[in-house]
Amino acid sequence: MKKICLFCAALALVGLNWSCDQIFNDPDQEQTILGDTLQLEYGETLTLFPDNIEVRFDSVFDSRCPALVDCAWAGMAEVRLWFRQNQVEQTGSLNTSNIPEFITVFGKTVRLIDVSPYPQEPQDIAQEDYVVRIVME
Template identity: 30%
Template sequence: MKKILVLVILLLSGVVLYSCESSFLGNEESSNKKVSNTDFEIGEPFNLPFGTAISNTDKSITIEFKGVSDSRCPADVTCVWEGNGKVTLGINTDGVEYETQLNTHPEEQNSVVINGVSFSLTELNPYPESAEKAISKKEYVAVLIAEKE
C-alpha cells in the first residue's frame, strides 16, 4: 500500500511540474494571419487576438500576433515560480518588418521601442485556470499599448 501511495504522489508531482514548464504550450506559430477591421490608436490600449494583424489609424504601423508560449502557473496549482506568458509580434513600421517577443513576467522584457514608438504588453488573456485544461492558441488575446516616446 505504501508503494502505491508513493507512486501516486510521484505521478501527481510530475503533472504539476509539467504544467509549470515553459514548454506547456510551446511556441506555436500562426500560419493563417487574419487582418482585423479594427484600427488601434497611439496611446490607447487595444486587444490583439492570436493570428490577427491590426493597423494604427493612419496605417503607418501594423502589428501581428504571430506566436504564443505560456508557462504561467494555473490558478488551481501551487508553483514555485509564477511562470511567463510570451508573445511573438511582427511589427511593420514605415515598410520595415521587425519581430519581437514581449513577456508577462515583470523581470522579462515587456516592451520594445521601434522608430520612436514604445510597444508594451499589458496582459495576456485568458489566464490558465487549470493544469488539466490547455488553452488553444486561438483563444489568446494580447492587450497592448503603443505610445510615442
C-alpha cells in the same frame, strides 16, 4: 452614339471611384490610434494611425502556473509580435515578467498589458484562444 458611350464610361468611372471610397475611407470603421490600448486575438493584424504601423499577434508561450494548482514558480507568458511600416518588418517579444518592460519598434514604445485567458488547470490552451492587450505610443 459616341456621346452615349462617353457618358456610360464617365458614369462607370464615377461609380468605381465611389466604391473605392467606400472600401478605403469607411467613416464607420473604427481607427486604432497610437496610445490606445490594443486588443489582439491570435493572428489578428491592426493598423495604427497616423503612422500606419501594422501590428500582429504572432504567437504565445505560456508557462504560467494554473490558478487551481500550487506551484513553486509563478511562470510567465511570452508573446511574439510582428510589426510593419512602409514595407519594413520587425518582430519583438514581451512577457508577463516585464523583462524587458517594453520594446522599441519604429521609434515607438510597446508595452504588454495582459495575456488572457489565464490558465485555470494544467492543460494546454490553444493558440487561437489567446488575446493580448498592448499599448504602443
